[in-house]
Amino acid sequence: MSLSEEERRSLEELERGLAATDPDLDLQLKSGRLRGTAARMIIGGLALLVGFALVIAGIITQILIVGVAGFLVAGGGAYLLLSRLVLRRRLRRYGQDGPDSPGG
Numbered sequence: 001m002s003l004s005e006e007e008r009r010s011l012e013e014l015e016r017g018l019a020a021t022d023p024d025l026d027l028q029l030k031s032g033r034l035r036g037t038a039a040r041m042i043i044g045g046l047a048l049l050v051g052f053a054l055v056i057a058g059i060i061t062q063i064l065i066v067g068v069a070g071f072l073v074a075g076g077g078a079y080l081l082l083s084r085l086v087l088r089r090r091l092r093r094y095g096q097d098g099p100d101s102p103g104g
Contacts, residue, residue, distance in 0.1 A: 040080050047077025 003011065019026040051074025058067025 037084050040084060044077045044080030044082075048074050048081060049077075051075070051077055
């Protein structure tokens with residue numbers, strides 16, 4: 001189903017408004033790539049799974065370097081996955097109860 005001329009103009013106007021108000025979101029939507037928190041969480045989760053698989057493979061094959069590499073990859077994945085959450089909690093806590101807040 002195609003859009004009418006009026007609907008196309010409205011859509012183009014909305015796109016221009018979005019590009020003017022939030023250029024980062026506009027760039028992300030046009031590029032189609034995940035950026036920021038979503039990308040870190042996906043990459044971190046995948047690295048965590050691959051790391052666990054390497055640890056298990058290292059145990060099964062009894063090759064120490066594979067297990068150690070798996071542990072390091074899993075640790076890095078866990079860091080990517082959780083670092084943003086911990087940082088967000090700290091910022092929220094200091095934003096509400098910090099020395100610069102009106103109540104503190």
